[in-house]
Amino acid sequence: MESIKQTEQKRMDHVVSQIKQAEKKAQKNIATAKSDTKAIQDDFKNNLRIKTGTYSGMMETALTVRQQQQQLAERENNRTQAAKRLDVLEKMEKKPYFARVDIKEQGEKQEKIYIGLASFSDEKDKFLVYDWRAPISSVYYDGGLGKVKYNTPVGEREVELELKRQFMVEDGQIVTLFDTDETVGDQMLLEVLDEGSDTKMKSIVTTIQKEQNKIIRDTDSELLFVQGAAGSGKTSAVLQRVAFLLYRYRGKLNSGQVVLFSPNQLFNDYIDQVLPELGEQNMVQMTYPQFTNRRLPKLRVETLQERFEEENSGINKKIKALKDSLKFFKATTAYSNYLEKKGMRFKNIMHDGEVFFSKKAIRDIYYSFNENYHLGNRLFATKEALIKRLNSKVGQAAKTDEVQKAVQGLSQQQLNALYGDEPRNFENGDKELNFLARQYVMQDYKKIQTAILRNRFLNINAQYVHFLRSVPELLDLSEFDLTKEEWEQGIDQTIKLLKERRLSLTDVTPYLYLYDRITGKKGDREIKQVFIDEIQDYTAYQLAYLKTEFPRAKFTMLGDLNQAIFTKENSHTLLNELSTMFPKEKTKVVQLTTSYRSTQQITDFTKEVLVNGEKVTAFARNGAKPTVIVDQDQAALVDDVVEILAKNDKAKKTTAIIGKSLAECEALFEQLQKKGVATTLIRTENQRLVPGTLIVPSYLAKGLEFDAVIMWNANKQNYHDESERQLVYTICSRAMHQLDILAAKELSPLFDTVDKNLYTLIKR
Numbered sequence: 001m002e003s004i005k006q007t008e009q010k011r012m013d014h015v016v017s018q019i020k021q022a023e024k025k026a027q028k029n030i031a032t033a034k035s036d037t038k039a040i041q042d043d044f045k046n047n048l049r050i051k052t053g054t055y056s057g058m059m060e061t062a063l064t065v066r067q068q069q070q071q072l073a074e075r076e077n078n079r080t081q082a083a084k085r086l087d088v089l090e091k092m093e094k095k096p097y098f099a100r101v102d103i104k105e106q107g108e109k110q111e112k113i114y115i116g117l118a119s120f121s122d123e124k125d126k127f128l129v130y131d132w133r134a135p136i137s138s139v140y141y142d143g144g145l146g147k148v149k150y151n152t153p154v155g156e157r158e159v160e161l162e163l164k165r166q167f168m169v170e171d172g173q174i175v176t177l178f179d180t181d182e183t184v185g186d187q188m189l190l191e192v193l194d195e196g197s198d199t200k201m202k203s204i205v206t207t208i209q210k211e212q213n214k215i216i217r218d219t220d221s222e223l224l225f226v227q228g229a230a231g232s233g234k235t236s237a238v239l240q241r242v243a244f245l246l247y248r249y250r251g252k253l254n255s256g257q258v259v260l261f262s263p264n265q266l267f268n269d270y271i272d273q274v275l276p277e278l279g280e281q282n283m284v285q286m287t288y289p290q291f292t293n294r295r296l297p298k299l300r301v302e303t304l305q306e307r308f309e310e311e312n313s314g315i316n317k318k319i320k321a322l323k324d325s326l327k328f329f330k331a332t333t334a335y336s337n338y339l340e341k342k343g344m345r346f347k348n349i350m351h352d353g354e355v356f357f358s359k360k361a362i363r364d365i366y367y368s369f370n371e372n373y374h375l376g377n378r379l380f381a382t383k384e385a386l387i388k389r390l391n392s393k394v395g396q397a398a399k400t401d402e403v404q405k406a407v408q409g410l411s412q413q414q415l416n417a418l419y420g421d422e423p424r425n426f427e428n429g430d431k432e433l434n435f436l437a438r439q440y441v442m443q444d445y446k447k448i449q450t451a452i453l454r455n456r457f458l459n460i461n462a463q464y465v466h467f468l469r470s471v472p473e474l475l476d477l478s479e480f481d482l483t484k485e486e487w488e489q490g491i492d493q494t495i496k497l498l499k500e501r502r503l504s505l506t507d508v509t510p511y512l513y514l515y516d517r518i519t520g521k522k523g524d525r526e527i528k529q530v531f532i533d534e535i536q537d538y539t540a541y542q543l544a545y546l547k548t549e550f551p552r553a554k555f556t557m558l559g560d561l562n563q564a565i566f567t568k569e570n571s572h573t574l575l576n577e578l579s580t581m582f583p584k585e586k587t588k589v590v591q592l593t594t595s596y597r598s599t600q601q602i603t604d605f606t607k608e609v610l611v612n613g614e615k616v617t618a619f620a621r622n623g624a625k626p627t628v629i630v631d632q633d634q635a636a637l638v639d640d641v642v643e644i645l646a647k648n649d650k651a652k653k654t655t656a657i658i659g660k661s662l663a664e665c666e667a668l669f670e671q672l673q674k675k676g677v678a679t680t681l682i683r684t685e686n687q688r689l690v691p692g693t694l695i696v697p698s699y700l701a702k703g704l705e706f707d708a709v710i711m712w713n714a715n716k717q718n719y720h721d722e723s724e725r726q727l728v729y730t731i732c733s734r735a736m737h738q739l740d741i742l743a744a745k746e747l748s749p750l751f752d753t754v755d756k757n758l759y760t761l762i763k764r
């Protein structure tokens with residue numbers, strides 16, 4: 001008798017052969033679209049007669065050109081569609097599907113549903129494969145055998161799940177199959193997790209877990225908040241969610257309307273293959289500093305490294321807490337509203353070293369409009385009035401003898417430049433001279449026009465400082481444990497930086513928000529979905545700002561309060577503030593507690609580093625216990641690194657050495673180089689992850705993972721402050737299979753909370 005595997009293989013062979021046929025068809029479509037395009041272009045070249053003699057002739061020509069462009073766009077669209085389909089088919093040829101569920105709806109026959117990367121039907125329109133995002137596919141991810149419910153666009157349905165089968169497939173051949181009554185068999189997950197790390201993140205489509213599926217398929221929430229332990233698959237789930245939304249709202253949502261904010265550039269690079277692997281285009285990806293700094297080209301904003309290494313204590317810390325808060329955001333809004341009545345700061349518009357429009361004149365115009373003019377309109381009306389005044393000044397100047405004489409003395413070439421594209425049919429000589437004189441003056445005044453149009457008369461630096469000075473009237477400083485004098489000290493620092501054309505990261509967002517309010521900037525209404533990863537490193541202010549910047553978007557925010565390495569203990573306040581920003585009934589919070597990244601031994605160890613942390617459970621996958629090596633001095637530690645690297649290399653494990661600061665990483669890099677050990681030092685977030693051993697500073701390790709991690713210099717001197725606990729946790733939780741912690745002389749006391757049985761201690 002034929003085994004189950006043979007029967008399934010036969011079916012798979014059939015599907016693969018159908019897919020191959022479909023590929024041929026797609027190739028033909030691409031070729032047809034290409035030759036059609038060429039034919040249209042040739043035809044156009046040969047037959048188009050440009051008729052410009054008469055008005056109707058011109059119209060006819062324009063119409064023909066337009067028709068041709070439309071035809072070309074249509075063919076181009078056909079071609080891209082066919083090319084996309086071919087791309088998906090080629091992937092499916094290797095792995096047509098990864099699961100099968102047998103379901104029975106009441107009163108109906110049993111149905112076998114095969115689930116893969118995309119839907120595929122045969123010539124008779126019978127579904128051979130269902131897209132993993134189709135409503136019915138949800139039962140595969142959600143249910144054990146028995147009754148299961150799933151959502152469809154027209155409501156909930158219930159079916160009996162009678163079989164759940166998973167396939168490991170390579171090149172169209174079934175390698176293994178598992179029948180399971182567990183929610184997605186652990187066996188398959190184990191196989192997947194046992195694989196080594198890569199410089200690129202992979203999709204988890206075949207083994208999405210029930211909780212993750214909830215995140216992926218949510219369509220109701222305006223704010224979906226995911227608190228997930230390190231390695232619990234937040235990032236993975238969210239990328240699957242993007243693919244899901246693009247499928248669910250096909251035609252209404254495209255990848256350009258989805259934005260993902262990620263922790264750093266390195267991480268962008270790490271995840272950029274997941275969506276293409278799923279047959280979708282990547283969304284817009286950026287980091288928050290990229291988003292804000294591109295609007296501040298003239299100011300130098302603090303970098304991630306500077307932010308990480310800056311001393312944040314005492315008054316500074318309290319000022320930062322205030323500036324990061326939602327209260328401060330509200331104060332900015334209140335302050336800007338008050339500017340409709342008074343308080344705007346302006347700059348003179350200068351010309352040749354002299355005041356052309358004085359700030360007082362501009363202020364008078366600005367406040368001459370009635371109270372129905374709100375900030376944006378008020379500015380617009382002011383600009384209009386200034387342009388009008390400029391024009392009348394141009395008129396006056398053009399009439400002066402001086403200008404008239406100057407124009408008469410111009411060469412033909414200079415005159416031609418003044419005419420520009422203007423048709424030269426003037427009623428009489430006077431009018432012509434007048435026109436030329438105006439043009440002549442305008443050349444000189446061009447800069448003034450630009451200054452008006454570009455809002456150069458706004459004095460945003462002075463305005464921001466004025467706002468800071470007004471803060472004690474807008475909120476209660478004592479709530480942030482600050483006195484007025486302390487607050488003033490903070491303002492002095494900001495002024496000092498502004499004078500050097502610099503801005504601290506904390507000030508960037510309020511500065512921009514104030515500017516947006518004054519200029520009436522409306523935000524990007526095109527963007528429909530915004531994803532924010534590592535939410536714990538954002539401030540409430542930044543999130544409130546993002547909400548105004550993307551007024552039509554739904555938000556998915558994910559993070560791990562345990563890994564707040566920049567905001568530290570403020571991360572819990574963030575969660576509270578966040579909950580007031582979105583309507584309660586439209587907010588959903590999902591917790592992911594199982595960590596899939598690391599072996600049980602590593603997760604059990606790392607979670608004890610935390611005190612009062614969010615919940616973390618290990619996924620049962622075995623490996624060696626973490627090792628802690630305490631050696632005599634730095635030189636001995638370098639030898640330890642060399643030894644560990646040799647061992648890891650032999651076991652084909654990729655290692656990342658994570659040091660606290662960049663300086664430390666640089667020093668280690670050089671020492672290893674002297675010993676002939678090749679590594680790649682990641683200095684900035686703009687670098688690429690490459691295969692082989694990496695040395696990474698801690699603040700860039702966010703979101704990444706490696707087979708083996710060496711925590712460098714985990715001694716007392718380096719990590720002693722309670723506020724560094726989360727950083728230590730983030731570093732250690734990057735390891736998938738092996739973790740070695742190295743310290744000279746004395747281990748950091750932050751490890752004291754860890755049970756001694758959970759690691760192997762080597763003292764040398």
Ligand SMILES: Nc1ncnc2c1ncn2[C@@H]1O[C@H](COP(=O)(O)OP(=O)(O)OP(=O)(O)O)[C@@H](O)[C@H]1O
Binds near residue numbers: 232597
């Ligand atoms: N359902 C799953 N099936 C297979 N692998 C999974 C699954 N969920 C997570 N993983 C794997 O676990 C690892 C961690 O996932 P991911 O990076 O998405 O976690 P995270 O919650 O974003 O972590 P962190 O907060 O530490 O950055 C990845 O290698 C991912 O492929």
